Amino acid sequence: MTIKLHCFGESGHSYKAALALELSGLDWEPVKIDFFGGEGRTAQFREGLNVMGEAPVMIDGAVKLTQSGVIQDYISEKSGKFGGCDAAERREILRWILWDNHKLSSMAGVTRFLMNFLPEDKQPKEVIAFNQGRLAGTYAVLDAHLAGRDWIVGDGITNADLTCCGYLYYPEPFGFDRREFPNIDAWLTRLSDTPGWKAPYDLMPGSPADRA
Template structure:
């Protein structure tokens, strides 16, 4: 049975689920969420799909899961892939949680504020504050990746897929690969994986649609 992922191209959190599905080799198809038309903020979406009002949502028959980190765990449980070795499970979860707390959450919001929110609603203080927090996160990740090909162990895991969620997007939010050599090399490693695709090639929806 084909898994369905409710997602949209601009969402780095959706990308984490889509990339995990693609790299694990599962049969899946995207269902476009009309985020920019307000779908996730509507009562119907909250009542029927996700009380949290967020994408992605994975549907596998009777199973419906939300939160990208949960979907990643489900994919690993189902396929045996991307979870790392058994003794690495806490280390993989550690970086998924750190990413949700310190990296993707702030990167996604800052990218939204700088690119998708109407200019008159943007606050330079808020953007600057969040870029400062992002710089601290890049510093942690770049230091950890010194001498490593992937975040945990020797192969790609959900830790990598979580942390890279927003880092391939072209829209500016205060991240330049050239500033972070270890992160840059690691992102190239991910791009070199068989099956890797850019978010705008993997999911429907991109800023070009609304131009």
Template sequence: MVDLATHPIARRWPAQHPDRIQLYSFPTPNGVKASIALEEMGLPYEAHRVSLSDTDVKSSEFTALNPNGKIPAIIDPNGPDGPVGLFESGAILVYLAEKSGQFGGATAAQRFEILQWVMFQMGGLGPMFGQMGFFWKFAGKDIDDPRPRERYAGEARRLLGVLDTALQGRDWIAGEYSIADMAIAPWLNALNFYETKEQVGWDDHPNCVAYLERFMARPAVQKGLNIPAREG
């Protein structure tokens, strides 16, 4: 059980509204999953900006909540059995869907269809796209060996093909809008930031293109994409 009043994270990111869900995050593809879900579900929350610098995510205050030192993380003072602290964006999405009774599937079959796509994003889309970004845009781009870039761009292209096929005749990946879309679509949007649309053949995946456009048009998505707001 997590007591917000005495938790180390409250020393660095004090709660102004301790009765609300506390979100500790930054607007990355993983971070915005949580803020978009909270906005879509209409759950009261308070956002705290935790930068990606080691002074924040590796601080003793933050790692007391998430020992893995990654955003996002939450504390819900009104959990099912008392206060709850959670890290890992996929786990947070599942928790919020169950708490709100929204976007998690109305039947057991729907729930597991949604969960399989959440896991698809967690185990495939996110890691592969993230590594692609590192080797195409960030420090990895300076490595002379082209094989890492080719490896991750090729895998990203393959995963887009899986999605494009699954989206044929569907607006949303599990049939109805769900936490699976909140997990997947922010990573598709990251291709803009990584500047790798050409490398993965984005325009060759029309179902993915239309899917991301639908997702980005949602008001809760537009709001959640900038929570917590970047400085400046």
């Protein structure tokens, strides 16, 4: 049975799940959510797919899961990949997934949305500046952790890498310049050089070009 991932290209949270599916070798296909048409706010979406109103949603037969970190956990169980090799690695991976949800992808996603998907005169400048200030500290934490390491946890790609990169390959500006963080820069290159890697708009349907 083909796993279906309800997602859209602009969503870095969806990208985390889509990239994990793609690199896992599991059979999957994306189903586009018309997020910019308001689909996430409809009663049909909230009641049928996700009360949280968020992407992604994964359907695998009778199993329906939301939250990219939960979907990654399921992919790891099913494929045997990216979940770490023991309890200590599993917890270290979860640590970075939680940190990413709290400090990195959450802030980066909102800031990118405000700067690129709202009209210029609706952009809350003080909020954007505040978020960018917090994100600067966040990037520095990841960059410091990656000093002397190839991957965030252990000796290979894990869900820690596949969550933290969620918004870092997008072309739209939100204040992140990977050249300022050499360890992050090298890690992103390492990941994108991995066979099977694809950029967000090559992996999922929907992109800003659709609305141009």
